[in-house]
Amino acid sequence: MTGPRLPRKLGEIGIPMNPLAASTPVSEVVAMLDADRHAPGVIVQTATGHQLVSRALVERTAAGPAPDAPRTAADLPRHDVLALPADTDIDMAAEAALGRPADEREEPVLVTWPDGRYGIAPMMDLLAAMAGRYARLSRTDQLTGLPNRAMITAEGRRRLDAGNLLAVLHLGLDRFQDANDVLGHHGADALLHRVGVALNAAPGPGNLVARLDGDQFLVLLSELPPGHTPQSMGRHIASRIRGPHTIDGLPIGVEVSIGISPADYHDIAVLQRRAAAAMRRAKRERTGVVEWTPGLDSTQRVDLRQLTELRSGLRNGHLRLFYQPLHEATSRKMSGVEALVRWQHPQRGLLPPGVFLPDAERSDVILELTDWVLAEALHQAALWKRAGHHVPVSVNLPPAYLAQERAVPTILALLQLEQVPADLLTVEITETAVLTNPDEVAAQLSALRLRGVRVAIDDFGTGYTSLGLLPRLPVDELKIDRSFVVQMHDSPAHATIIDSVIAIARALGMMVVAEGVEDEPTAADLARAGVDLLQGYHLNRPTPPEAVPLVPARPLTAVV
Incomplete structure (x- = not known):
């Protein structure tokens, strides 16, 4: 529903015309205009340049007293000509034409083309084109x-x-x-x-x-x-x-x-x-x-109430951490887990993060919630360690949390409290967190990495991070977002993006994690492509800590 194309340049409404010699008899000029009722006037080539004489002036002159009638085209009366190039915008041409004295505003405009041609743009056509453009602009x-x-x-x-x-x-x-x-x-x-x-x-x-x-x-x-x-x-x-x-x-x-x-x-x-x-x-x-x-x-109107309930839930022990394992792509040996928060709501049951995290991230509740997730995840890592299991844990850090001066001291204090080696913790940040303040984020992450904490960029490829920032960031892992993984077999573009991320990671000495692995062909192809770790429902769903399989999820079919 686009409608006809409206002219944008003066040349699109200009009518090309051959200039007449100055000696052309007026009777011939009148005859020409009578023969072509659509011609808006004539162009006369004189010693001082090309002049435009409108149809109205020719007709008024021809109707005057015979003794006073001009004999040749050079004798025809004319106004000061407005000559404009053919590539003049319609709006600018109309503005120039309407800026003439009142008695000249109905006169047509002389159009000139770069190749030496001349033409006439009737004033009504010019105004109609401008009106049409403004009408289109008001709807576009x-x-x-x-x-x-x-x-x-x-x-x-x-x-x-x-x-x-x-x-x-x-x-x-x-x-x-x-x-x-x-x-x-x-x-x-x-x-x-x-x-x-x-x-x-x-x-x-x-x-x-x-x-x-x-x-x-x-x-x-x-x-x-x-x-x-x-x-x-x-x-x-x-x-x-x-x-x-x-x-x-x-x-x-x-x-x-x-x-x-x-x-x-x-x-x-x-x-x-x-x-x-x-x-x-x-x-x-x-x-x-x-x-x-x-x-x-x-x-849509329960957000404030939900935030209030979430604060209460945090203090009353209603939050839960589930853990989704990450597996080595080739051996399928479990390499660690990602901590994922759930809310055991007293009335609404077990709520996934998509129900409450977006609201929490728009308020200071996210700070208290992240403190709880870090403390709970590191406590669980300590329990596994005491039981003889070396299980690295990944925790997502929202931009607001990382922006605090206390972020690094809090994380280091929790590691010390639980007596957990720093290399058992990976902090995951999104591309949004990186963009909030690249220099400050890099400094915070460098302080953590200096103590042995690993750093991953989550959902890589879905945001707008400049690749130029990656070498400046102390990053150990890139996590390819599930939206690319689930479509890699249906979309060559998504498969190409995955290959590019792997190549970037290799060049920068980073590991690659693929999220959203939902079937064996995808898992096998990712392993062949060079992905280091796999995560997804095909391998394991998020589960409570007691249900985490501390053995390989399933044997790998041969990767060739």
């Missing part, structure tokens, strides 16, 4: 060229009235502020433009895409390919815009959260609000795609 997002909020709202209302709307999809890019921080404003705009282009092609014909503002987009879904549902289309769109997109030489992957509202209510504003609410749920719980349900709106 200038950065991406997609329809804007006003246009898609009006179109959504029309499709609802016509019974031609299946669902509304609201898309929000994840961690886009990181892109601004790394790429700068210009680079982030370039990324949004690339995403807009990819998104516009993703839903297929009959469906309309718009940019609302910032990193928010909307899709009106009116047609579905055979076998597709709105949810599967949402996942398809997410995969199409994922990239990587090369911006300023950096390969940037894009993750998106999508909310879906079925078109079961006859008010486009309500459908848009529902889709936005579902998108916020998808973003908070990191589930990718969420469809709106009647109970979802009410759950």
Whole structure:
């Protein structure tokens, strides 16, 4: 639904014309204009240059008293000519034409081309082109060229009235502020433009895409390919815009959260609000795609209550740590575990981290929670050590925790308290934490590493970290995000990204961990590719500490 292309340059509306000799009889000029009723005037080549005489001036002159009538084209009256190059923007040409004296504003404009041609741009055509451009601009997002909020709202209302709307999809890019921080404003705009282009092609014909503002987009879904549902289309769109997109030489992957509202209510504003609410749920719980349900709106308002309950849960012993083993890729011997927090809620049961961690990370609760996770994980490592098991433990450190001056002293004090060797602890940081303050983060991590604590970058490849930062960081491991692992057999691009991460890690002397290993072919291929450690449901699910298998999970099928 793009409509006809509107002219952008003056030459697109200019009518090429052959200049007349100054000696051309006026009678011939009149005859020429009578023969071509669309000609806006004539161009006369005089000793002082090319002059433009409009049709209106020729007709008024020809209708005057015979004794006063000019005999040749050179004698025709004319205003001061406004001559502009053909590549002049329509807006600038209209501004110049309207800036002339009042009695000259209806006169056409002389157009000149670089190859020596001349033409005439009628004033009405110029004003119509400018008006059309402004009308299009009022309905179009200038950065991406997609329809804007006003246009898609009006179109959504029309499709609802016509019974031609299946669902509304609201898309929000994840961690886009990181892109601004790394790429700068210009680079982030370039990324949004690339995403807009990819998104516009993703839903297929009959469906309309718009940019609302910032990193928010909307899709009106009116047609579905055979076998597709709105949810599967949402996942398809997410995969199409994922990239990587090369911006300023950096390969940037894009993750998106999508909310879906079925078109079961006859008010486009309500459908848009529902889709936005579902998108916020998808973003908070990191589930990718969420469809709106009647109970979802009410759950959007329980965040403050949930934070209060989480504080109480911390103090009342309701938090639990589960541990997911990591295995050597070739031998499948267990090499360590990652500590993953759960909340044993008194009324809601065992809650996964996606339900409460996003809210905690937006408040100071995350600091108290991270203290508890570190203390509990190191205590468990001490228990295993006393039982004769050397089990390294990985703990995630959120950006807010690492930003504290007390972060390093607290971790070192806990190691001393539990009498756990520092090399049994790996702290995992996200790319976001690195970008918050690279120099400060590097200093904090260096202090930990100096004492023997290992450092890993978690979810590597999903954020916007510049590869130039990696050599400056004291990092032992890169963890490839599960989103790349689960698609490595279906997407050559994702397989290439994995190979690139392995090559980068090797060059910098780092180990590589692959998350999200869900089947044996994936595990075997990752081992062949050179991944050091594997983690995922195919090997072990997160379990309470007493259920952690302190023996290899399963034998390796031959890697060749």
